Amino acid sequence: MDMLANLALGFQTAMSLSNLLxxxxxxxxxxxxxxxxxxxxxxxxxMLLPITFGLPPVSALIMLSGIYYGAQYGGSTTAxxxxxxxxxxxxxxxxxxxxxxxxGKAGLxxxxxxxxxxxxxxxxxxxxxxxxxxxxxxxxxxxxxxxxSLMVLGLVASIVLASxxxxxxxxxxVVGLALGLVGTDVNSGIARYSFGFPQLADGIGFxxxxxxxxxxxxxxxNLEHEATRSAAxxxxxxxxxxxxxxxxxxxxxxRGTVLGSALGILPxxxxxxxxxxxxxxxxxxxxxxxEFGRGAIAGVAGxxxxxxxxxxxxxxxxxxxxxPANPVMALMIGALMIQGIQPGPTIITxxxxxxxxxxxxxxxxxxxxxxxxxxxxxxxxxxxTVPYHLLxxxxxxxxxxxxxxxxxxxxxxxxxxxxxxxxxxxxxLGCEPTPLLLAFILGPPMEEHLRRAMVLSEGRxxxxxxxxxxxxxxxxxxxxxxxxxxxxxxKKRDETFVSEG
Amino acid sequence: xxxxxxxxFWAGAIYLALPIVVIWIGRxxxxxxxxxxxxGYFPTxxxxxxxxxxxxxxxxxxxxxxxxxxxxxxxxLIFVLGSTVLFGLLLERMGILIALACLIVVSALASRNSRLxxxxxxxxxxxxxxxxxxxxxxxxxxxxxxxxWLGG
Numbered sequence: 001m002d003m004l005a006n007l008a009l010g011f012q013t014a015m016s017l018s019n020l021l022x023x024x025x026x027x028x029x030x031x032x033x034x035x036x037x038x039x040x041x042x043x044x045x046x047m048l049l050p051i052t053f054g055l056p057p058v059s060a061l062i063m064l065s066g067i068y069y070g071a072q073y074g075g076s077t078t079a080x081x082x083x084x085x086x087x088x089x090x091x092x093x094x095x096x097x098x099x100x101x102x103x104g105k106a107g108l109x110x111x112x113x114x115x116x117x118x119x120x121x122x123x124x125x126x127x128x129x130x131x132x133x134x135x136x137x138x139x140x141x142x143x144x145x146x147x148x149s150l151m152v153l154g155l156v157a158s159i160v161l162a163s164x165x166x167x168x169x170x171x172x173x174v175v176g177l178a179l180g181l182v183g184t185d186v187n188s189g190i191a192r193y194s195f196g197f198p199q200l201a202d203g204i205g206f207x208x209x210x211x212x213x214x215x216x217x218x219x220x221x222n223l224e225h226e227a228t229r230s231a232a233x234x235x236x237x238x239x240x241x242x243x244x245x246x247x248x249x250x251x252x253x254x255r256g257t258v259l260g261s262a263l264g265i266l267p268x269x270x271x272x273x274x275x276x277x278x279x280x281x282x283x284x285x286x287x288x289x290x291e292f293g294r295g296a297i298a299g300v301a302g303x304x305x306x307x308x309x310x311x312x313x314x315x316x317x318x319x320x321x322x323x324p325a326n327p328v329m330a331l332m333i334g335a336l337m338i339q340g341i342q343p344g345p346t347i348i349t350x351x352x353x354x355x356x357x358x359x360x361x362x363x364x365x366x367x368x369x370x371x372x373x374x375x376x377x378x379x380x381x382x383x384x385t386v387p388y389h390l391l392x393x394x395x396x397x398x399x400x401x402x403x404x405x406x407x408x409x410x411x412x413x414x415x416x417x418x419x420x421x422x423x424x425x426x427x428x429l430g431c432e433p434t435p436l437l438l439a440f441i442l443g444p445p446m447e448e449h450l451r452r453a454m455v456l457s458e459g460r461x462x463x464x465x466x467x468x469x470x471x472x473x474x475x476x477x478x479x480x481x482x483x484x485x486x487x488x489x490x491k492k493r494d495e496t497f498v499s500e501g
Numbered sequence: 502x503x504x505x506x507x508x509x510f511w512a513g514a515i516y517l518a519l520p521i522v523v524i525w526i527g528r529x530x531x532x533x534x535x536x537x538x539x540x541g542y543f544p545t546x547x548x549x550x551x552x553x554x555x556x557x558x559x560x561x562x563x564x565x566x567x568x569x570x571x572x573x574x575x576x577x578l579i580f581v582l583g584s585t586v587l588f589g590l591l592l593e594r595m596g597i598l599i600a601l602a603c604l605i606v607v608s609a610l611a612s613r614n615s616r617l618x619x620x621x622x623x624x625x626x627x628x629x630x631x632x633x634x635x636x637x638x639x640x641x642x643x644x645x646x647x648x649x650w651l652g653g
Binding site: 392 | 508509511512515516519523526527530531534535536537538539540542543544547548550551554555557558561568570571573574576577578581582583584585586588589590592593601604605608609611612613614615620621624628632636640642643644
C-alpha cells in the first residue's frame with residue numbers, strides 16, 4: 001500500500017515536464033557515449049557534474065543516472081554493428097552480436113538487445129522500489145563498526161572483480177586509500193599531505209582523479225592504438241523478432257534479469273560482472289553450446305538484459321547505505337554531496353521525492369531508450385562513423401573546463417594532468433585504476449568509522465568481530481578473498497578476463 | 502639475477518616509493534593510541550601495508566616471468582596532457598577564447614590522423630562558441646573572455 005503511494009509520488013516528480021526533459025537528455029547522452037568508443041559513462045558523468053550544480057537535486061540525479069543505464073543500451077549497438085564494444089559491459093555482446101550482424105541479422109540482434117534491456121530495466125526498477133526501503137531500515141541500525149566492515153567488503157569485491165594480478169588490485173586499493181588521506185584531518189584539524197598547497201586543504205577532488213585517470217589517460221591509451229576505423233557498416237533491416245525468435249530469447253532475458261539484478265546489488269558489482277556471468281550461464285544451459293561465439297541469439301539476449309538490470313540495481317547500495325558499488329555510483333554520491341545531501345539510509349524517508357522520483361525516472365528512461373534505440377537506430381549508426389580524431393579534442397576540452405569549474409581554480413587542471421599521467425603509467429604496468437578510485441572515495445569515511453569504532457570500544461580491535469552484523473560482513477569479505485586465492489577459481493577468473501581482453 | 506617481470510618490478514617500485522613519502526611527511530603527525538587514533542595512525546598503517554606489497558611485487562619480478570612493458574606512447578601523452586596544462590596556464594592570462602583554441606589545436610596534434618582542413622577549423626570554432634555560450638554565459642563559470650595579459 002505504502003509502495004503505491006510512494007510510486008505515485010515518484011510518478012508525480014518524474015513526470016514533471018522539466019524532469020522528463022532531463023531524463024530524456026540523460027538517456028540520449030548516455031546512448032551517445034555508449035555508442036562512441038573511447039568515452040565511457042565515468043568520464044561523461046564526471047564532465048557533467050558541474051552542470052548539475054544549478055539543477056534541483058532530483059533533476060540532477062535523474063539526468064546522471066540516465067547517462068549510466070543509457071550507456072548500457074548504446075554500448076551494445078557498436079558491439080553488434082562493428083564488433084567494437086562502446087562499453088566494457090557490452091564486450092560479451094560483441095561475441096555473438098557481431099556474428100549475427102555478419103549473417104545479415106543485425107536488426108534482430110539490435111532489437112533483441114533493446115527489448116531484453118527494456119524488460120530487465122522494468123523489473124530492476126520494481127526491485128529497487130521493493131528492496132531499497134527495507135534495506136535502509138537495516139542500515140539505520142549500522143554503527144561505525146558495521147560501516148567500516150561494509151566498506152572493507154566493498155573494497156574486497158572491487159579487488160576480486162579487477163582484471164589482472166590480484167596483488168596489484170590490492171595495492172591499488174591501498175594507493176587509493178592513501179590518496180584519500182590528503183586534506184584536513186577531521187578530528188585534529190591538521191592539514192595532512194597538503195604539500196603546502198591551500199588548494200589541497202579539502203583533499204583532492206574525486207572528479208579530478210576520475211577525469212585524469214578515466215578521461216585523459218584513456219584518451220592517451222586510445223590514441224596509442226589508434227587505427228583508421230573501418231566505416232563499412234551493414235544496413236540495418238528486419239528489426240522485429242519473429243514468434244520463433246521470441247521463444248528463443250525470452251528464457252535468457254528472464255534469467256539474465258534475475259542474475260543481473262542479484263549481482264548488481266553486491267558491492268563492487270554492476271553491469272560488467274552481470275553480463276559476463278549471464279553469458280557463461282546461458283552457454284552452460286544451452287542445448288547447442290557450440291553455437292555460442294557463432295551468432296547465438298541467446299548470447300545477446302542474456303548478457304544485454306543482465307547488464308541493464310545490474311546497472312539499475314547497483315543504485316540500491318548507493319541510495320540506502322551511501323556506499324558506492326562502482327565508480328559511477330561514487331560519482332552519483334559526489335553529485336548528491338555537492339547538492340548538500342548526505343547519502344545514507346535516511347535518504348528514503350527524508351528525501352522521499354528525490355528517491356522515488358529517481359526510481360520512477362529509471363522506468364521512464366527505459367521507455368525513452370526503447371524509442372531512441374529502435375526507430376532512431378540510423379542516427380546512432382551515423383554517429384559511429386565520426387572519426388575519433390575529431391572527437392577526442394572535445395573530450396579534453398570538457399574535462400579541462402569541467403575540472404576548472406568545480407572550484408574555479410587552475411590548480412585542479414594541473415592536478416588532473418598529473419593523474420592522467422599516473423593513470424596511463426599504471427595501465428602500462430598492468431594495474432587497473434578502478435579499485436583505486438573506489439578506495440579513494442571510501443578512504444576518508446572508512447578512517448572516520450574505524451577511529452570512531454575504536455573510541456567506542458576503547459581500542460579493542462575485536463569489536464569488529466563481536467558485533468554480529470559487522471562479523472558477517474567481514475566473513476563474507478574473507479570468503480570472497482579466499483575464494484579468489486583458490487587455484488581452481490583463480491584459473492576461472494583469469495579465463496573470464498582473457499576473453500574480455 | 503635479473504628482472505623477469507618488468508611490470509611487477511616497476512609497480513613494486515611505486516608501491517615502495519609512495520610509503521616512503523607518506524611516512525616521511527607524516528612523521529610529525531601524532532600517532533595517538535589505538536583507542537584514540539591520531540592523524541598519523543592510519544597513514545602509517547597504510548604505508549606499512551603498501552610497502553609490503555612493494556617488496557612482494559619486486560621479489561616476484563625476479564622469480565616469475567611476465568610480459569615486457571610496451572613502449573610509452575610519448576606523442577599522445579605529451580600533447581594530450583600538455584594541452585590541459587597549457588589551458589591552465591593561459592586561461593586567466595590570455596582569456597578563454599585563446600586558451601581553448603590552444604587546447605584544441607595542441608591536443609589534436611596527439612593524433613596522426615588530425616588534418617588542418619575546413620571540417621576541423623569549423624569544429625574548432627563551433628566547440629569554442631559552444632563552450633563560451635554554455636559555460637561562461639549559461640552556467641556563469643568565472644572564466645575571462647579576454648585575459649589579463651591582453652588588458653582584460
